[in-house]
Every structure is written in C-alpha cells, then in structure tokens.
Amino acid sequence: MRRQAHKQKKVPRQGTSQLRIIGGTLRGRKLAIADLPGLRPTTDRxxxxxxxxxxFDIAGQRCLDLFAGTGALGFEALSRGAAEVIMLEQQQAAVNMLRQHAQQLNPQCQGTLEVVPADALRYxxxxxxxxxxxxxxxxxxRSDLATRSCQLLNDKGYLAAGGWVYLETEKEWPLTVPExxxxxxxKIAGQVCYRLFQVSEAHPQSHEASS
Structure with missing residues (x-):
C-alpha cells in the first residue's frame, strides 16, 4: 500500500526581513521581523x-500601538522617549518576535514596552x-478596522484630551472619525494615506474624513 505523504504545517519564517529604527536612543538599530502574511511595516519615509x-509630543507620553505587526511605530516611539508603549498584536508568531525585541530594548530605554497578545477590537x-x-x-x-477602532477608542475612554491619533489607510479608503x-x-505616499488627528473632549458624533 502506498502511504500518503503527511502535509507539513507551514511555519512562519522569522527574521528574514529587518526593521530599522530611524531616530532616538536606538537610532540605527536593526530588528528582525516575522515573515507573515499581511505584515506591512510603515516605511522609513x-x-x-x-x-x-x-x-515635541513623544517624550514622557503613554502610547498604544493598536495593530502592532512588526512593531515599527511602537519601537520608534520607545526610542524617542515615550514613557510607556503598549503593543497589541493577535498573530502569535509576531507576538513572540515583538516580545524578544522588548526584552532586549527595555533596559536600553527610559520607557517601558509591553506586548499584549489580543485582537484589537475585542481589547x-x-x-x-x-x-x-x-x-x-x-x-x-481593505477592512473597516480603522473606522471601528476610532469609535471604540473614543467611546471607551482610551484617549486623553489633547492627545494624538495616527491613522494609516489606503489612499481612497473611506474613513469616519469622531467629531x-x-x-x-x-499626507499621501503612493497608495497610502496617513493622517494625524488631535483629540478634544469626548463627543458622540462622527464625521467622514476627507482624503
């Protein structure tokens, strides 16, 4: 009888690409990133x-990296003096890689970094x-995660008055944010639109952001 070959599970390769921190105390540091579908690190530019x-608004601040992925934004904030950075990521292979880097980098920075394995919307x-x-x-x-996240951040008390929210989406993707x-x-770079919003006091209404 001919035996069927066992199908091997695909294990994500780790460390096949690198992320470079571009400013702050860790400037020039290169970090391996997990090679996983959907991971799209924010470019250096x-x-x-x-x-x-x-x-002028990073030092001593408390930061949340909602869809951490490679950790590009959270690590950069830590390097530039953030007091606390919390990263949320749901893919376990990415979580493992982020935690390895956090263990290495925390002692070298004034702030602290924590990696939380979680689905952002559930969190x-x-x-x-x-x-x-x-x-x-x-x-x-190509998801509605940005709009849904914005409303939850506003409704559930995650944003300090006067705080900042950075949003990165596809150039023509519709986005609704609280009023x-x-x-x-x-700014637009290729197919990416990236925006920085400032938050005032909580307000229930939302409006569509232009692009």
Missing amino acids: VRETLFNWLQ LQSPAAKPFDIVFVDPPF NWSLARE
Whole structure:
C-alpha cells in the first residue's frame, strides 16, 4: 500500500526581513521581523514624517500601538522617549518576535514596552483603565478596522484630551472619525494615506474624513 505523504504545517519564517529604527536612543538599530502574511511595516519615509510631526509630543507620553505587526511605530516611539508603549498584536508568531525585541530594548530605554497578545477590537470593548496620549492605528488594508477602532477608542475612554491619533489607510479608503477629532496633518505616499488627528473632549458624533 502506498502511504500518503503527511502535509507539513507551514511555519512562519522569522527574521528574514529587518526593521530599522530611524531616530532616538536606538537610532540605527536593526530588528528582525516575522515573515507573515499581511505584515506591512510603515516605511522609513512615512515614519520619519510622522515622528517629525510628533517630535515635541513623544517624550514622557503613554502610547498604544493598536495593530502592532512588526512593531515599527511602537519601537520608534520607545526610542524617542515615550514613557510607556503598549503593543497589541493577535498573530502569535509576531507576538513572540515583538516580545524578544522588548526584552532586549527595555533596559536600553527610559520607557517601558509591553506586548499584549489580543485582537484589537475585542481589547477596545473594555473601558480603558487609563487614557493614552498617543495612539497608532495602522490596521490591515481593505477592512473597516480603522473606522471601528476610532469609535471604540473614543467611546471607551482610551484617549486623553489633547492627545494624538495616527491613522494609516489606503489612499481612497473611506474613513469616519469622531467629531471631536481635528485633522492636524495629512499626507499621501503612493497608495497610502496617513493622517494625524488631535483629540478634544469626548463627543458622540462622527464625521467622514476627507482624503
């Protein structure tokens, strides 16, 4: 009898690509990233622009990296003086890689970094214990995760008044944000539209963001 070959499970390769931190105390540091479907690190060019926008608002702040993926935004914030960075990621292989880097980098920075294995929308269903000063929202493309995340962040108390929300979406993808968010910056790079909003006091209504 001929035996059927056992199908081997595909194991994500790790460390086949690298992420470079572009500013702060860890400037130039290269970190291996998990080779997983859907991981789309924010490019050096976009990160440099974003953190130029935020350059005077990062030090000592509490940050949430909502769809951490490779950790590009959270690690950059830590390097530039954030007091606390919490990363949310649901893919276990990516979580493992992020935690390895967190163990290496935490002793080298003034702030702390924690990696939480969680689905972002489920996490946001629970009221925040303490608001964040800066939130990075860079979800998978072609999904309504950005709009849904924005509303939950606003409704569940995750945003400090005067805080910042960074949103990265496809250029022409529709986006609705709460009315108490004002668009401070907006730029397009290729097919990516990235925006920085500032948050005022909580307000229930939402409005469609132009692009």
